[in-house]
Amino acid sequence: PVTVYPNQKVASVAVAKRIADLIRSKQDRNEQAVLGLATGVTPIGVYAELVRLHKEEGLSFKNVITFNLDEYYPMRPKAAQSYVTFMNENLFDHIDIDKANVHIPDGTLKQDDIPAFCLEYERQINALGGIDLQILGIGRTGHIGFNEPGSAPNSGTRLVTLDDLTRNDASRDFGGKANVPTKAITMGIGTIFKAREIILMAWSGKKAPIIKKAVEGEISGEVPATYLQLSDHVEFILDEDAASELT
Numbered sequence: 001p002v003t004v005y006p007n008q009k010v011a012s013v014a015v016a017k018r019i020a021d022l023i024r025s026k027q028d029r030n031e032q033a034v035l036g037l038a039t040g041v042t043p044i045g046v047y048a049e050l051v052r053l054h055k056e057e058g059l060s061f062k063n064v065i066t067f068n069l070d071e072y073y074p075m076r077p078k079a080a081q082s083y084v085t086f087m088n089e090n091l092f093d094h095i096d097i098d099k100a101n102v103h104i105p106d107g108t109l110k111q112d113d114i115p116a117f118c119l120e121y122e123r124q125i126n127a128l129g130g131i132d133l134q135i136l137g138i139g140r141t142g143h144i145g146f147n148e149p150g151s152a153p154n155s156g157t158r159l160v161t162l163d164d165l166t167r168n169d170a171s172r173d174f175g176g177k178a179n180v181p182t183k184a185i186t187m188g189i190g191t192i193f194k195a196r197e198i199i200l201m202a203w204s205g206k207k208a209p210i211i212k213k214a215v216e217g218e219i220s221g222e223v224p225a226t227y228l229q230l231s232d233h234v235e236f237i238l239d240e241d242a243a244s245e246l247t
């Protein structure tokens with residue numbers, strides 16, 4: 001299903017409430033909530049609202065375990081552009097999550113060690129019973145995570161090469177495209193699909209053409225997000241601008 005909100009702010013608050021409801025219902029049952037998280041500008045408002053719910057309404061993250069979708073490769077965790085830094089600054093440093101419960105692909109590995117790391121990432125997710133709720137943004141290539149065009153629907157966590165358009169879009173963060181890593185470690189389409197609930201968010205007219213393809217286009221590896229049409233537990237949450245080309 002597609003849900004359109006008047007603007008990004010109310011949509012972000014609604015998504016944060018969904019996450020908070022999940023965390024609280026798990027707390028009531030003495031269970032852990034396993035969240036799949038995204039970086040980028042899209043989820044920033046959701047994380048800000050989660051921080052507010054923690055500070056002002058006592059939402060605790062003690063029972064929360066997180067797995068981030070991706071990280072650039074190579075990437076030092078302390079670098080300003082790392083997804084570790086992003087998550088700390090936008091969420092983890094402001095809530096009471098146990099940092100031992102946070103998982104982000106490791107951008108410092110030797111290339112030979114990446115396959116074993118990726119298998120272990122999948123194993124950790126499975127050992128916890130899978131991801132309860134996966135948050136996604138969408139890139140203008142149609143990527144989810146860093147699953148660029150050509151990604152297989154059953155792909156797992158792996159090292160991938162970033163699309164040229166993705167590196168262009170990241171160039172501002174890195175002070176020039178030449179500084180953008182050419183690779184990343186990402187959960188696969190198959191990994192994402194195993195989540196019990198998936199929410200893909202998109203804001204602004206810049207995302208309208210790719211949202212039209214993702215929601216209404218032919219299912220194809222050329223636009224990896226189209227695979228989400230095959231799932232009955234995916235919700236597209238859009239602002240009016242991102243939804244403006246939908247029929």
Ligand code: F6R
Pocket residue numbers: 037038039040041042043069070136137138139140143144145146
């Ligand atoms: C980030 C991720 C990417 C982004 C996508 C959109 O962890 O997996 O798929 O969600 O590139 O990025 P923004 O939100 O910056 O437009």
